[in-house]
Amino acid sequence: MKSYITTPIYYVNGSPHIGHAFTSVMADILKRNREALGYELMLSTGVDEHGQKNQEAAADLDMSVEEFLDMRGKEFRDVFDRLGIAYDYFVRTSREGHKTAVAGMEQSIFDKGLIVKKQYTGTYCKGCEEFKKESDLTEEGQCPLHPTMKVEQTDETNYFLKMEPYREKLLQHIADNPDFVQPEAFRNELKQMLAEPLEDLCISRPKTRVTLGVDLPFDPEFVTYVWFDALANYLTNIDWPQEGYEAWWAECEHLIGKDILKPHGVYWPIMLMAAGLPLPKKLSVHSHWVGAGGVKMSKSIGNVVDPIEVIEKLGVDALRWYLARNMRADSDSQISVDLITQSYNSELGNKIGNLLSRAAKFSKARFDGTVPAPGALSAEDEAIRKSVLEATSAMGDWINLADIPARMQSIITVADEMNNYFAEQAPWDLIKNEETRERCETVIYVTLDCLRVVMEALTQVIPTSAEKALRMLNAPEIARPWRPELDKLQGNGELGEIETLFPRVQ
Structure with missing residues (x-):
């Protein structure tokens, strides 16, 4: 019996925050729960090292990209270790094996004629690193997830994955697998995203704009769009495309925040369908943390909670x-x-x-x-x-x-x-x-x-x-699989050293 739990891989353009801590701690709790039941577990977490934001963050600190990625990767790993997260695999997308596998996936989809090159004019949010439709923006014309960051009008040639051929198939998968997205509110939200025909997904960035990424195997003038590259980590962590990944993949559960439902619920399943691969078992979606009184967290207000x-x-x-x-x-x-x-x-x-x-x-x-x-x-x-x-x-x-x-x-x-x-x-x-x-x-x-x-x-x-x-309590070792059982303490057995478990804090 296997269970493979993944967290998103986190952008390293900033330090770890409470959102990163939350998803990874919940993943750790689920891992410990399933281990207690006797399952064999795989938990992956880690960092997404590619894309424009990371490239610019390194430049802002006047560091080489390699130094910056090493520093940030270590920072995330140290925080997760302090949080007691028993991850089995720590993702770094700069790993050569990952990059080779991503290029292989792209080439296989390209060979089926599902990736096309075309000119595109549109609105681009650097925070999301994705193109936006008018309907995605606020009345003020800003991205609702990054309201302080100006969206840019972009006109460039890129490669696009055809999405619409798979929309009905994905809707059918959701209908046939009611557990595929939990809780139900987010399943309904995903169905809403799939209610209208889908635009093609831009899967590249010209090297004139971004160099930090996986080279497109069929056109070295471009790097892979950061989401396409990042999502593939869930497969490359378990050694896809080598044999033996299938047993883990069949039991894969992605833990994600609600803000990344679209990449995980629309882009990723269609990428997998296009590559001829099965979908993950489940997307478990959670909401966000806000400050006391329901106020959005921000450094300027001073209500940010630092896990450390x-x-x-x-x-x-x-x-x-x-x-x-x-x-x-x-x-x-x-x-x-x-x-x-x-x-x-x-x-x-x-x-x-x-x-x-x-x-x-x-x-x-x-x-x-x-x-x-x-x-x-x-x-x-x-x-x-x-x-x-x-x-x-x-x-x-x-x-x-x-x-x-x-x-x-x-x-x-x-x-x-x-x-x-x-x-x-x-x-x-x-x-x-x-x-x-x-x-x-x-x-x-x-x-x-x-x-x-x-x-x-x-x-x-x-x-x-x-x-x-x-x-x-000098309690006996915990049995596996675990069930609560009484009368396990030894009558007349020695007690250990007694200390205050949770000393009061002012």
Whole structure:
């Protein structure tokens, strides 16, 4: 059983931002979830090194293109490593094997007569690196994704891929495969994009304008359009066109932001059809992050969230938790350092970390550094144990991107119930009398064993903290495939070193 998850490859003309962090962290959560189920996983992320914007960014810094690409590639990789993203393949489109494969794909499509050379006059957005129709622009004539960047009127000769011959076939594929685009709102948006005849797609840029890219194999005066080159990474990462890529490709899921639905939902499937290749299994689409109060993030307002700044202030799992907990599938979500701090203190700190600290320290102090063995279970014990199994069971099932926030909500809800159980049972009172000592032992065991189940589930989301908690509990190794199971803590077993899992941050 295989699962191949991809993130977009990120333009290196700027530093990594919260959008890059989000998609790659979600991909990592899905990877950890599927590994917990016993799947063999491939996760790719990385950088798109070609195109006009990257070429100009290198020039602006007065660096050679090679130096610039090395510097930026390392910067992205370092951020992803700090975010705890267990990627299997880090993409760099400057890799020779990738460039050779892209040229091969273009040549095969050209040989079928599907690529034509023609003069084109149109409106060009440098931010998107693509030509725009009038209907794509705002009333002011600007690109809605790059409103501060002036669009340019361009008149030049280029090569174009014929798109219209494949439009109906793509619509049929969407109809036959309702899971192809998730959630449904974005599937409907894609169908809308395909409702009218498609213009040919410009797949080249003249070298007089852009030199950073893959040479067109049939005309060395041109380089490949950056999207055509970038999208092919999903195949070249798994060694296409060599044999053996098919098993991974059949299980490929692209994670993308809503702003790049058109390249992934229209250009890419038609490129693949033109090349005679099967389509990916699924596009999982997410919305965007905006600042507190729903204000678009911008450096001038000062509401940009820098992932590294958050990690340094609160630790990596505070950021991972907030991202997993708060993105809604088909509407934009708010983020700020204050909101992340509140979520970290109130949910991770007060509800999960505090309960672990109280129960484990009590157990260590009162039961000679061990987890006490439980006695007979009461109705209250059985009720909380059932709640914990129900709340975590979904983490033992296949998770889709849009499911993640609801899964986190279940865990926080049951953490509240566990805190109520602990407060109502009041082990600090039970320990005072010999006749209620055994009851105290049972309450402590039930609490710590329930925490173990929750922490095992959370290894998929906040692995650093969850694994630290499991070491404190001296919990047994997590079984694969994972399902939540009770009574795995060893009664009278030693506890590890107890430390504060989520120290409070002002």
